[in-house]
Amino acid sequence: MATQTYTVTGMTCSHCVNSVGTEIKQLPGVTDVEVDLATGQVTVTSEQPLDDAAVEAAVDEAGYAVAR
């Protein structure tokens, strides 16, 4: 199992949290996603390490951005 943490900007409410979580959960191998609205911190657990670009693309698809 692998755990990676990202900071996502632009989330303002629980709907935003759900959107980000739903998109990331669709990535292959992802088993859990935790999103903290207050900090923007997103913790992704997966069967194998994820490609950061894939996570960033999922966040972008939801309408938000990963802070670099």
Place this chain on the structure above:
Amino acid sequence: MATQTYTVTGMTCSHCVNSVGTEIKQLPGVTDVEVDLATGQVTVTSEQPLDDAAVEAAVDEAGYAVAR
């Protein structure tokens, strides 16, 4: 046709706008709902005048509040 305007507080993003609009559209006789995120102004068009309490209940159901 009747048009009534309300100010809804707590909406922070387009998901919130959609939630409020979806709940109000479920009220009998409602034909159109316009929600302005920046001002919180919600304009409801309906076949006959709506009971304010019904609109307030719909907004509450969505997780927001009508300002008095």
